Amino acid sequence: AEKRRGGFSSRKIFVFAAIGSAVGLGNIWRFPYVAYENGGGSFMIPYLTALLVAGIPFLFFDYAIGHITRGSSPLAMRRLGKRNEFIGWWHVIICFVIAVYYAAILAWAAQFTIFSFTKKWGDDPEAFMFGEFLKTADANAGVTFEFVPAVLIPMVLVWLAVIVVMTLGVQKGIGATAVIFIPLLVVAFVWLVIQSLFLPGAVDGINALFTPEWSKLADPTVWTAAVGQIFFSLSVGFAIMITYASYVKRKTDMTGSGLVVGFANSGFELLAGIGVFAALGFLATAQNVAVGDVATSGLVLAFVAFPTILNEAPMGELLGVLFFGSLFIAGVTSLISIVEVVISAFRDKFELGRVQATLLVTIPIALVSIILLSTTSGLNVLDIADRFINQYGIVLAAVVSIIALGWFGRKLPMFAKHLSQYGSFKLGRVWVAIVAFVLPIALIALLLQSFLIEISAPYAGYPQWLINIFGWGVAAGAIVLGFLLSLMPWNKAVSLELPEPAH
Ligand code: PHE
Ligand code: NA
Numbered sequence: 001a002e003k004r005r006g007g008f009s010s011r012k013i014f015v016f017a018a019i020g021s022a023v024g025l026g027n028i029w030r031f032p033y034v035a036y037e038n039g040g041g042s043f044m045i046p047y048l049t050a051l052l053v054a055g056i057p058f059l060f061f062d063y064a065i066g067h068i069t070r071g072s073s074p075l076a077m078r079r080l081g082k083r084n085e086f087i088g089w090w091h092v093i094i095c096f097v098i099a100v101y102y103a104a105i106l107a108w109a110a111q112f113t114i115f116s117f118t119k120k121w122g123d124d125p126e127a128f129m130f131g132e133f134l135k136t137a138d139a140n141a142g143v144t145f146e147f148v149p150a151v152l153i154p155m156v157l158v159w160l161a162v163i164v165v166m167t168l169g170v171q172k173g174i175g176a177t178a179v180i181f182i183p184l185l186v187v188a189f190v191w192l193v194i195q196s197l198f199l200p201g202a203v204d205g206i207n208a209l210f211t212p213e214w215s216k217l218a219d220p221t222v223w224t225a226a227v228g229q230i231f232f233s234l235s236v237g238f239a240i241m242i243t244y245a246s247y248v249k250r251k252t253d254m255t256g257s258g259l260v261v262g263f264a265n266s267g268f269e270l271l272a273g274i275g276v277f278a279a280l281g282f283l284a285t286a287q288n289v290a291v292g293d294v295a296t297s298g299l300v301l302a303f304v305a306f307p308t309i310l311n312e313a314p315m316g317e318l319l320g321v322l323f324f325g326s327l328f329i330a331g332v333t334s335l336i337s338i339v340e341v342v343i344s345a346f347r348d349k350f351e352l353g354r355v356q357a358t359l360l361v362t363i364p365i366a367l368v369s370i371i372l373l374s375t376t377s378g379l380n381v382l383d384i385a386d387r388f389i390n391q392y393g394i395v396l397a398a399v400v401s402i403i404a405l406g407w408f409g410r411k412l413p414m415f416a417k418h419l420s421q422y423g424s425f426k427l428g429r430v431w432v433a434i435v436a437f438v439l440p441i442a443l444i445a446l447l448l449q450s451f452l453i454e455i456s457a458p459y460a461g462y463p464q465w466l467i468n469i470f471g472w473g474v475a476a477g478a479i480v481l482g483f484l485l486s487l488m489p490w491n492k493a494v495s496l497e498l499p500e501p502a503h
């Protein structure tokens with residue numbers, strides 16, 4: 001059965017694929033601004049603490065679940081206890097939702113890579129992005145079904161590419177993509193950062209990023225921001241790393257691999273911080289304003305601030321291709337990992353073949369994605385769904401899985417023993433205590449904090465009914481649907497017992 005599921009041929013390929021999943025949009029457009037806003041240089045203390053005390057221990061937890069059970073998230077959860085299966089399907093629906101909107105951002109990045117050659121965004125990148133390009137409808141219009149061809153076409157192409165890669169399987173599809181794209185990403189991104197360092201004003205930007213504000217260390221929201229960033233950035237706490245770990249050969253050093261993945265992801269994040277703030281420093285100098293006036297994150301940073309920078313920078317065309325190309329490559333390997341969660345779940349449950357499962361799963365995701373996101377209402381849907389599925393999907397599911405497996409199931413000592421057997425970095429009681437107590441406290445603090453923000457005002461000023469559908473509705477729907485899927489019967493050929501440990 002294990003042969004049939006497929007797997008990574010070596011530890012190296014797994015590490016590449018795991019880095020490919022971790023390094024994504026979050027590194028490039030989220031980290032720099034989170035760091036800047038939360039104390040700059042002094043943010044490194046909560047950030048590194050969160051990496052070591054929350055991120056990497058959590059990565060080990062996910063690895064253990066996948067590697068011991070040798071199953072996709074639902075099968076893994078089922079093998080660890082009958083009542084846990086719904087958590088796995090909840091993960092699957094979360095990944096379905098993320099895949100739906102993540103693909104749209106990739107399509108935009110692909111378009112902007114091409115736009116870079118001619119600086120097609122013109123003199124007013126903001127008007128171009130939200131007006132001419134996305135043709136964004138007013139939020140009150142709801143879902144419009146008015147398609148935007150400039151978005152529709154690249155979205156169709158992105159999904160076709162994903163289908164091809166996923167059909168090729170774990171090693172030849174996912175593994176090979178990572179092995180090609182990750183080095184390419186490193187080359188393109190390092191080149192971009194070096195070029196940015198030569199822009200006039202770059203040093204001011206980097207100073208703005210790294211100047212410490214020590215007083216911020218007393219602010220608890222800075223610490224939850226660090227946990228949130230690490231958590232999002234490592235893609236831990238749900239099915240992605242469980243799924244990838246289930247494809248790794250039994251006698252493999254998983255803890256050593258986890259350290260490599262964790263530090264590689266943070267290294268890429270720091271590099272992105274330097275590159276992004278060098279470019280923002282240049283923009284501030286060119287416009288004669290403070291760096292703080294131009295610093296932003298997310299869509300605005302990538303699709304408005306960057307085009308503005310490229311308009312003024314020498315060799316803006318080249319920098320644009322490197323920047324949007326990097327964004328695209330970083331995103332593709334993450335999207336693949338998200339889709340694989342869904343494919344492998346259905347494959348395990350119904351004993352489907354690779355191609356069959358890929359088509360069964362990816363075509364519906366692609367259709368929903370294209371129908372909802374390539375219209376004039378796509379941006380609004382994306383914005384709300386992203387916020388809510390992260391907070392009340394991923395973070396909440398992470399807390400629930402610790403409580404189910406750690407507290408009720410008492411599996412943590414067994415996990416530690418398993419990972420220590422072939423792991424170069426040994427885990428013991430400290431790790432168990434961190435996962436059982438420190439992680440839930442940190443994550444619940446994160447949840448409470450965002451919940452308080454949610455009830456104080458509608459997220460980003462969107463109409464409440466739209467938030468109810470694409471925010472609360474989607475987050476709650478993932479739980480309900482996950483529960484319903486867990487009621488379906490397993491294919492008779494699937495063993496629901498925990499596999500024998502390797503000797
Ligand atoms: N870890 C990815 C990043 O840093 C984002 C991501 C989140 C990817 C969730 C997959 C799932 O961008
Ligand atoms: Na990341």
